[in-house]
Amino acid sequence: MLTAKQQQLLMFINSRLKQDGISPSFDEMKDALGLKSKSGIHRLVGALEERGFIRRMTNRARALEVIKLPEGIGSTDSDTDVDPGNIVRPDFSKTQVKPSLASVAMDSGVEIPLHGRIAAGTPIDAIENADSYITVPPNLLGRGDCFALEVSGDSMIELGIMDGDTVVIENCDTARDGEIVVALVDGEEATLKTLKRQGGHVALVPANRDFDTQILEAKRVRVQGRLVGLLRNYH
Amino acid sequence: MLTAKQQQLLMFINSRLKQDGISPSFDEMKDALGLKSKSGIHRLVGALEERGFIRRMTNRARALEVIKLPEGIGSTDSDTDVDPGNIVRPDFSKTQVKPSLASVAMDSGVEIPLHGRIAAGTPIDAIENADSYITVPPNLLGRGDCFALEVSGDSMIELGIMDGDTVVIENCDTARDGEIVVALVDGEEATLKTLKRQGGHVALVPANRDFDTQILEAKRVRVQGRLVGLLRNYH
DNA sequence: TCAAAAAGTGAACTAAAAGAGAACAAAGAT
DNA sequence: ATCTTTGTTCTCTTTTAGTTCACTTTTTGA
Known part of the structure; x- marks a missing residue:
């Protein structure tokens, strides 16, 4: 259904929306995918819209919305799926601390x-x-x-x-x-x-x-x- | 879906409604965002309305209601969620709510x-x-x-x-x-x-x-x- | 291996977002 | 009726963001 680039962009948009609710601009998406021109983003956004993965308000800034994700992508939002099982981590992989809400507790900044x-x-x-x-x-x-x-x-x-x-x-x-x-x-x-x-x-x-x-x-x-x-x- | 300013304003409106059920005036919103003119607030309110995040009665004072929050702003505190089936009414929701823990929690390190x-x-x-x-x-x-x-x-x-x-x-x-x-x-x-x-x-x-x-x-x-x-x- | 599709570039252009300030209009209160 | 609070509208400016186009390169599948 999606090309690699389209999926990459979709995941980025999704993660940004999850992260702070603010959709990325075309320039930010361009940077996120390592491109030098945002016209390519424009094409990708069009493709994602056509395929029904996102909705947008054209001519509006930062007005993207993800309406579905491709199969097999949990809504838990990991575009960086980690398989901790068999990765060789020579030095520093013993503790895995997630910034769960529990640890957001008192020792605040x-x-x-x-x-x-x-x-x-x-x-x-x-x-x-x-x-x-x-x-x-x-x-x-x-x-x-x-x-x-x-x-x-x-x-x-x-x-x-x-x-x-x-x-x-x-x-x-x-x-x-x-x-x-x-x-x-x-x-x-x-x-x-x-x-x-x-x-x-x-x-x-x-x-x-x-x-x-x-x-x-x-x-x-x-x-x-x-x-x-x-x-x-x-x- | 939102720009940073739109989101900032939405969160402010939401927190005020949660806090005491009274929507903020344009002047209060202006001050909250550090602006010197409320015309900008008017524009932002229009944008939020257009995007379906708030509803309002035009020409009525303090008549805003939040109808949804952006993805990923799942508040850490269930009390601060918008309940989709039970909209916060500007006038007769005098429901007393404790000061929002959400903002405290979100700010800590x-x-x-x-x-x-x-x-x-x-x-x-x-x-x-x-x-x-x-x-x-x-x-x-x-x-x-x-x-x-x-x-x-x-x-x-x-x-x-x-x-x-x-x-x-x-x-x-x-x-x-x-x-x-x-x-x-x-x-x-x-x-x-x-x-x-x-x-x-x-x-x-x-x-x-x-x-x-x-x-x-x-x-x-x-x-x-x-x-x-x-x-x-x-x- | 060739053609189509997808991806990438860069530039020009247009439009939206954001901020200020002022004048004015509407709603509600005294 | 008139005052105060609050919302609306306008003009203007700056910044940020979206659109389009012409062209090149890369990828992919028949």
């Missing part, structure tokens, strides 16, 4: 507010919804008050801070030489950069050859926090 | 075992203390069983995976083209690499110019898990 996004050279979008909180493991936190920001842009890519990562920032107004900080320049422009002190000046050093270091009088720069942790999601 | 270290081109150190667990935010997890590994070495540095990072791996034995996986070669050498399929062969592609891609017969390579999340600590 800590909730911190997600304050918005920060980009190279542009102000923080100061969103701060009451509703935006993320949970982070306690060991990622600093000693002080922390908040999270979503990173936008590639200015720190050479230090492994990628577009879309969530960074955990500890609120503070001073930083040591070489620390990565959220720095506010002239009270308006907040960026995530490595801070270097040079006499009465500070340098805000990006980690990307395509961006320039800013050297500024110390009084123009206010440190808003320092980087203490990072989270990334590959889904 | 999940413990997964830390299975050791993984390096480029060398076997995993089988450290695994049974006692090593780390807490990760639920949204970092995949759908299946997960475990964590500490990354050693620079082989994936160009994809922002640095020496010392902790990666969250979902146990699975298949992976899609282009996913980052823990791959076991010839049953003995486990590495973290991007997997590419090339006919009957698979390529294990590092993200570092100083390392070479390995192209191997598919049967020599066993996928042990795929990368779903990453944590980094700057302390």
